[in-house]
Amino acid sequence: MFDHLQTVVAPRLRSLLRVLSIGHFHKKRIVFFSYFGRQYSCNPKYISEYMQKHYPDYEIVWAFKQPQHFKSLEKRNIKTVKYLYPRFLRICLTSKFIVTNSEIPAWFPIMKRQVYINTWHGGGAYKRVGAAYQKETPGKQIRAEIAREMPCIYVSSSKAFTDLTIHQSFHHYGTILSCGMPRNDMLVKQNRPQLVSKIKTYYHLPQDAHILLYAPTYRDSKTASEYLFDCSAIKKALTERFGGxxxxxxxxxxxxxxQLKDKAEYIDASAYPDMQELLYASDVLITDYSSSMWDFALTGKPCFLYATDLKFYDMKRGFYSDIHTWPFPLAENTSELEHCIESFDSEKYSTNVKKHLADLGSYETGHACEYICKFITQNNQ
Incomplete structure (x- = not known):
């Protein structure tokens, strides 16, 4: 019954909300929101900042669930609005451009005169998403399918992402901007060394510190303790292999x-507002199935996979390709992780990562922001 309502109510609500589009239409206004209004981050953030720097005549509006936490943006001439509230809907429907990194609600209307750009929030093609992930609830699948019917322009990080995610998983065969992810421009160019000092100063670390970033994906089926590894053992392995x-x-x-204990062994960087800055400043990344491995691979720095629930996750979620063929050393327990670090072959890793990026058909050149912003200005009719 609920699923049926989704298919009936969403199109009708779209029609009703179109009344909010009546009035002055702003051809040089862009509305941004990231992770459903939760953050000022990811690809939309980097597009927004490039637009402000190079095309200051455009009006920038950001939507947040809690806009009171982002008042500082107004000092930078960025307007804020409450996500999914009436004023937000009114502003969206009278703006030429909407940029986000996730699907918008199925009931949200997009007018033909508007340009809706979905940058998505992951690169490469690793864990299955969308239609390729068949174990989502029927209701969620239907809502996503309805949302994907709306006119949209996708940003792609690679040919594999286009083929496997955009085409096969999202069933999108419209316009695609094959330019890489805007948030990765700085990881490709490596031209912001002041970020390393910024992160170390922010967390009160010595400037010669070596940083390991551990960023696993969240699974409600996995207990907090299952995410952990032996920090002392891993630190010893890192010191012996890389020094510092x-x-x-x-x-x-x-x-x-x-839920985690022994917090003296690590710094909680979960609330830091920009994941890319942490990746830039880190010397080593450990993750499991997060697409941050794609981002970090662009730096050439070592990335290790620590997947304690690999068999279960593979059966439940699945991957586009065999995880064992990826270039990142894979461990399922602390002992294996120690071995991966101690036996790390930098030359072999570098060769494998370059081949991996080539095999997936990487579009990352460090110019994604420029490419997308030019697209916006050239389509401002």
Whole structure:
């Protein structure tokens, strides 16, 4: 019954809300929102900042669930509005451009005169999403399918992402901007060394510190303790293999980080507002199935996979390709992770990562922001 209502109510609500589009239409206004209005981050953030710097005549509006937490943006001439509230809907429907990194609600109307750009929030093609992930609830599948019927322009990080995710999983065969992810421009160019100092100063670390970033994906089927590894053993392995004094940063779901003990062994970086800055400053990344491995691969720095629930996850979620063929050393327990670090072959890793990026058909050149912003200005008719 609920699923049926989704298919009936969403189109009708779209029609009703179109009345909010009546009035002055702003051809040089762009509305941004990231992770359903939760953050000022990811690809929309980097597009927004490039637009402000290079095309200051455009009006920038950001939508947040809690706009009171982002008042500082107004000092930078960025307007804020409450996500999914009437004023937000009114502003969206009278703006030429909408940029986000996730699907918008199925009931949200997009007018033919508007340009809706979905940058998505992951690169490469690793864990299955959308139609390729068949174990989502029927209701969620229907809502997503309805949302995908709306006119949309996708941003792609690679040919594999286009083929496997945009075409096969999202069933989108419209316009695609094959330019890489805007948030990765700085990881490709490596032209912002001041970020390393910024992160170390922010977390009160010595400037010669070596940083390991641990950023696993969240699974409600996995207990907090199952995410952990032996920090002392891993620190010893890192020191022996790479030298230096190592500090650990954990970036995890708030539920998991709140349940963990021994917090003296690591820095909780979960609330830091920009994941890309953490990736830029880190010397090593450990994740499991997060697409942050794609981002980090662009830096050439070592990335290790720590997947304690690999068999279960593979059966439940699945991957587009065999995880064992990816270039990142894979471990399912602390002992294996130690071995991966101690036996790390930098030359072999570099060769494998370059081949991996080539095999997936990477579009990352460090010019995604420029490409997308030019597209916006050239389509401002």
């Amino acid at each position: 004094n190592w500090y650990f940063m954990f970036r995890m779901h708030y539920f998991v980080i709140d």
